Amino acid sequence: MSRFDCVVFDLDGTLIDTVPLIVASHQHALRTVLGREEPEALLRAGIGRPLLEQMEGFDRERAQELFDAYRSWNHANTAAYLGRFPEVDEVVERLAASQIALGIATSKMRDAVDLAFRIEPPIVSFGAVVTIEDTVRHKPHPDPILHAIELLGSVPTRAAYVGDAASDLRAAHAAGCAAVGVTWGAASRAELEAEAPYAIAETGRELLAILLGEEP
Secondary structure, eight states, X not given: XXXXXXXXXXXXXXXXXXXXXXXXXXXXXXXXXXXXXXXXXXXXXXXXXXXXXXXXHHOSTTHHHHHHHHHHHHHHHHHHHOEEOHHHHHHHHHHHHTTOEEEEEOSSOHHHHHHHHHHSOOSSOOSEEEOGGGOSSOTTSSHHHHHHHHHTTOOGGGEEEEESSHHHHHHHHHHTSEEEEESSSSSOHHHXXXXXXXXXXXXXXXXXXXXXXOOO
């Protein structure tokens, strides 16, 4: 019997390898609009939060310009930068075969998710894909995760949320489900540990063991 009957995943840096694309998109927008760059560590720290909110942190007055420049360059270059995590494909296949309900809760906009999935089609069918348009509040608030869990017909106490950023783990805690961090995305292990997660996985095999309650 699996440890959870419902697993919801973050998208960027967790299910698909988009961190290089996100960093490059930010740097393009900052150079184009503000004539400057920011350290990569700062850009990675914002991953998981709504894009416009991140842009307001750089320049509140020109946030919409930054947002538009980011999105234009990001969509034009998604195919060149997008990658996938082979071990994660194996994880979701095994979870689906174990009859675990699978969903996604992301701060991405719906059209960006659709574009990514056209380029790198998901290996399994997800029963819920919650994007930024689907809730009023966003991570680190729990609303997207709770909405995904509800759509999957489960409850937080039987669910896990898997993410690569501190905001993911904070949202999972707020939702009352198990917060599971992965180290192959935006945040370091130390940054994830600071959020006191249920567990941290460094490999797909470790993640599968955590979610199924098996020995790694």
